Amino acid sequence: MHIAQWIAAIPPLAVYVTIGLIVMIESLGIPIPGEIALVSATLLTIHPSSAVEWEYIAIAASAGAIIGDSIGYSIGRKGGKPLFEWLGRKFPKHFGPSHVATAERAFAKWGMWTVFFGRFIALLRIFAGPLAGALHMRYPKFLIANALGGIVWATGTTALIHYVGEVAEKWLSGFAWVGLGVALIAGVCVSLYVKHRAGKAMAAPAEEEPAELR
Structure with missing residues (x-):
């Protein structure tokens, strides 16, 4: 099947629901590649044959992020530190003491x-x-930061991938897979740079008094 026919056959609703669920599950604290799924789904929107729209992908991902984080918050509130100690023993690669x-x-x-x-x-x-x-x-403080983060992350990522991919598709219209590949590489590079800058600041040892969480 030609790529155009394959993309056209994908039901948009299935894409939106799948992305929302994947992002929600990752936000619960389960280590699955939510961002890779988001980027991959957004790449579908740059192809002329696709009925998938990046705006709806952004909405689905935002909703999944907000709902998933809120459920994760409730789980953490009930489980407390013992929950992370148990997870560290079961899944040291993701929840080891150094990560926590x-x-x-x-x-x-x-x-x-x-x-x-x-x-x-x-x-x-x-x-x-x-x-x-x-x-x-x-929770009110958490919800504000959670909603803002989810919306900015989902909308920013999908918009960036879509518009970069759209430009690549125009320049490489005769090579559909190449256009998709260029869009993916560009999106991943920008995403990695943002992660590097943010991670460098966030992972630095705290030099100030702990912020008030209550």
């Missing part, structure tokens, strides 16, 4: 903004909700 310590330092230094910036950093993205709950951050 890094996330806690970020919360101590930045408070609610850790939730906002954490949406752009893979490690903090899975920790933000549950750890905010475990540290008893006040």
Whole structure:
């Protein structure tokens, strides 16, 4: 099947629901590649044969991020620190003591903004909700940072990939797969740069008094 026919056959609703669920599951604290799925889905929007629209992908991802983080917050609030100790024993690669310590330092230094910036950093993205709950951050503060982070991350990522890909598609219209590949590489490079800058600031040891989380 030609790529144009394959893309045209994908039901847009299925794409939106799938992306929303993947992002929500990742935001719960389960380490799955939500950002890769978001980028991949957005790449579909640059092809003329696709009925998938990047605006709806952004809405679905935003909703998934906000809902998933809120559920993760509730889980962390109920489970507390013992939950992370148990996860560290079961999944040391993702929830080891060093990872938890890094996330806690970020919360101590930045408070609610850790939730906002954490949406752009893979490690903090899975920790933000549950750890905010475990540290008893006040929910109104958490919700504001959670909503802002989810919307900015989802909308910024999808808009960037879509418009960069659109330009690439015009220049490489005769090579559909090449156009998609160029868009993916450009999007990943920008995403990695943003993560590097944000991660460098957030992972630095706290030099100030812990921010008030309550």
